[in-house]
Amino acid sequence: MPSPVKIPELSKSDQDRVAQVGIDLAMKNRCGSYLQMDQEIVQAECSQQGVEVLSFKKAMEKYDGMKEYTWQAVSPEKDDITRYVAAQKEPKGYVIIAHKGSNNILPIQACLYLGREQIQHVHNIIVAEEGAELHIISGCTSGAHVGKGGAHYGISEFFVKKDAKISFTMIHNWSENIEVFPRSASIVEDNGVFLSNYVCMQPVKKIQMYPTATLRGTDSVARFSSIVISTPGSFMDLGSRAILEGRGASAELITRAITKGGTIISRGHINGKTAGTRGHLECKGLILKDGVIYAIPEIEGSVVGTELSHEAAVGKLARDEIEYLMSRGLDEDEATATIIRGFLDVKIAGLPEALQRQIDASIDVAEKAGF
Amino acid sequence: MLQIKDLHVNVGDKEVLYNINLHIGEGETHVLLGPNGSGKTTLLMTIMGFANYSITRGKIIFKGEDVTTMKANERAKRGIGMLFQRPPTISGLKLGKMLTAISRNKEDNIPELARSVHMDKFLERDINKGFSGGEIKRSEVLQLMIQNPDFVMLDEPESGVDLENISLIGTAIGSLLEKDKHLVRRKKSGLVITHTGYILDYLDADRGHVMCDGEIKCHGNPREILKDIKQLGYKECLQCRHQ
Numbered sequence: 001m002p003s004p005v006k007i008p009e010l011s012k013s014d015q016d017r018v019a020q021v022g023i024d025l026a027m028k029n030r031c032g033s034y035l036q037m038d039q040e041i042v043q044a045e046c047s048q049q050g051v052e053v054l055s056f057k058k059a060m061e062k063y064d065g066m067k068e069y070t071w072q073a074v075s076p077e078k079d080d081i082t083r084y085v086a087a088q089k090e091p092k093g094y095v096i097i098a099h100k101g102s103n104n105i106l107p108i109q110a111c112l113y114l115g116r117e118q119i120q121h122v123h124n125i126i127v128a129e130e131g132a133e134l135h136i137i138s139g140c141t142s143g144a145h146v147g148k149g150g151a152h153y154g155i156s157e158f159f160v161k162k163d164a165k166i167s168f169t170m171i172h173n174w175s176e177n178i179e180v181f182p183r184s185a186s187i188v189e190d191n192g193v194f195l196s197n198y199v200c201m202q203p204v205k206k207i208q209m210y211p212t213a214t215l216r217g218t219d220s221v222a223r224f225s226s227i228v229i230s231t232p233g234s235f236m237d238l239g240s241r242a243i244l245e246g247r248g249a250s251a252e253l254i255t256r257a258i259t260k261g262g263t264i265i266s267r268g269h270i271n272g273k274t275a276g277t278r279g280h281l282e283c284k285g286l287i288l289k290d291g292v293i294y295a296i297p298e299i300e301g302s303v304v305g306t307e308l309s310h311e312a313a314v315g316k317l318a319r320d321e322i323e324y325l326m327s328r329g330l331d332e333d334e335a336t337a338t339i340i341r342g343f344l345d346v347k348i349a350g351l352p353e354a355l356q357r358q359i360d361a362s363i364d365v366a367e368k369a370g371f
Numbered sequence: 372m373l374q375i376k377d378l379h380v381n382v383g384d385k386e387v388l389y390n391i392n393l394h395i396g397e398g399e400t401h402v403l404l405g406p407n408g409s410g411k412t413t414l415l416m417t418i419m420g421f422a423n424y425s426i427t428r429g430k431i432i433f434k435g436e437d438v439t440t441m442k443a444n445e446r447a448k449r450g451i452g453m454l455f456q457r458p459p460t461i462s463g464l465k466l467g468k469m470l471t472a473i474s475r476n477k478e479d480n481i482p483e484l485a486r487s488v489h490m491d492k493f494l495e496r497d498i499n500k501g502f503s504g505g506e507i508k509r510s511e512v513l514q515l516m517i518q519n520p521d522f523v524m525l526d527e528p529e530s531g532v533d534l535e536n537i538s539l540i541g542t543a544i545g546s547l548l549e550k551d552k553h554l555v556r557r558k559k560s561g562l563v564i565t566h567t568g569y570i571l572d573y574l575d576a577d578r579g580h581v582m583c584d585g586e587i588k589c590h591g592n593p594r595e596i597l598k599d600i601k602q603l604g605y606k607e608c609l610q611c612r613h614q
Contacts, residue, residue, distance in 0.1 A: 321461050326447070328518055338468070
């Protein structure tokens with residue numbers, strides 16, 4: 001069993017924030033852990049046979065620069081964020097490799113904690129080799145109040161080999177003066193499955209991300225789900241993209257977005273390039289208080305035999321639904337919270353129960369605070 | 372149990388119910404008949420306390436208390452419950468979760484109650500999403516079983532339901548209204564909208580009322596009224612033969 005995570009310099013409230021993003025400091029239900037506080041790597045270990053959790057530096061040394069993977073899914077020239085990370089002389093971040101045929105029943109946790117005013121940068125590489133199954137929960141958080149603010153630049157490159165599966169569940173709990181710029185891409189080979197789940201229920205100054213899955217393999221699958229609440233002052237430019245290249249490849253992109261006064265741009269793009277591919281994009285938004293939900297669903301098909309669809313809806317809570325629950329004895333606040341909870345309840349096919357519970361727990365925290 | 376005095380109701384600027392007077396005693400079940408659009412559902416929604424139905428005159432007294440200005444949840448807590456004809460679909464909200472939310476009694480065995488109305492396989496389904504007519508009604512009955520109201524309003528409980536399900540729903544509703552108890556021990560009351568009268572085989576209604584154009588125009592024995600309507604239609608019935 002891996003050692004418990006010790007971060008004594010964190011206050012009790014900040015330790016609670018770490019726990020809220022799914023980080024189990026006791027390591028009871030985790031098989032491995034990577035913890036980076038600002039630019040300091042506190043822990044990188046894994047007890048699961050066949051699975052390695054390494055710091056980026058160590059992995060480069062051990063696997064001769066990981067040339068097969070480094071900057072192969074994300075271009076270093078993509079934008080200012082990638083250029084900044086690529087220019088670092090001492091790159092930070094983690095490399096997780098599930099070797100051929102391995103399977104981690106308990107998830108690996110990766111915690112990126114921002115405690116000081118600065119830019120935290122990471123470059124992560126995640127590989128599931130042929131037939132491997134890898135489950136990761138990534139909790140990204142900061143101290144409740146990081147002075148004048150900070151930023152997180154995160155590059156994540158995923159490689160899902162033949163018959164392999166990666167589920168990556170990312171929970172954000174930043175504060176109102178943090179800017180966050182993840183840059184992620186995945187390459188999925190034959191019969192590979194890539195699940196990406198994103199949850200952000202707490203304030204953030206700005207977040208911008210548009211992860212892309214390129215489904216190169218035959219019958220490869222990608223499922224993205226995003227569950228977000230935007231509070232006043234938060235600007236969230238989110239999206240996900242699937243490029244369907246392999247015959248029989250399929251993708252599902254699902255977003256549930258609620259604004260309580262902040263701005264959410266919900267992008268989505270599915271590009272069907274090969275016959276026999278399927279994709280569905282769904283964005284549902286609720287405006288609880290004046291704010292912006294701007295849904296931009298795009299589906300692009302360029303061959304006969306690709307089937308793509310999308311649905312997008314933005315609206316308010318339906319009065320008849322609230323009153324229906326009130327007629328069963330719930331007061332207006334209880335009825336409203338019950339409906340919102342249902343709205344956010346997205347069950348992700350193929351996600352281990354423990355990770356689904358973690359997503360539910362994040363929503364529970366927001367529900368207890370009255371959404 | 373329920374007394375309605377000189378009730379007038381608006382939806383928006385339009386008056387839709389006029390001069391409604393009704394008294395339903397403890398243990399009694401009344402039937403509300405009338406053509407489509409006559410105001411029957413409006414009356415039930417008003418009694419339940421839906422905000423869209425604005426009471427401009429009159430009073431609703433429930434168990435001796437004036438509930439006219441109370442919200443739906445306050446009325447529900449005092450013992451008013453309703454089976455909806457067309458309840459809304461709530462995406463994402465599972466029936467089981469809703470039943471847990473409305474259950475005030477920790478002793479409720481929700482799976483067992485669900486099994487009794489053949490809804491145990493629906494507890495993980497979004498409420499009313501893709502439900503058939505019979506499934507909607509069984510879901511409504513199940514919610515009422517957990518709510519256990521003293522006064523039960525039923526808006527066309529048999530519409531869209533096959534004969535087998537009518538028997539199941541009718542028996543469950545009969546139980547909700549304590550029809551299995553002796554008359555003197557029966558405390559629950561009901562108000563039922565029906566077009567076909569099939570549900571009356573399970574309820575033994577005490578009194579019937581006919582609504583037309585927003586008014587109750589006729590009272591009497593429910594089976595006699597229903598017989599007249601079946602034979603002569605509403606036009607003849609509304610000649611007030613039973614007033």
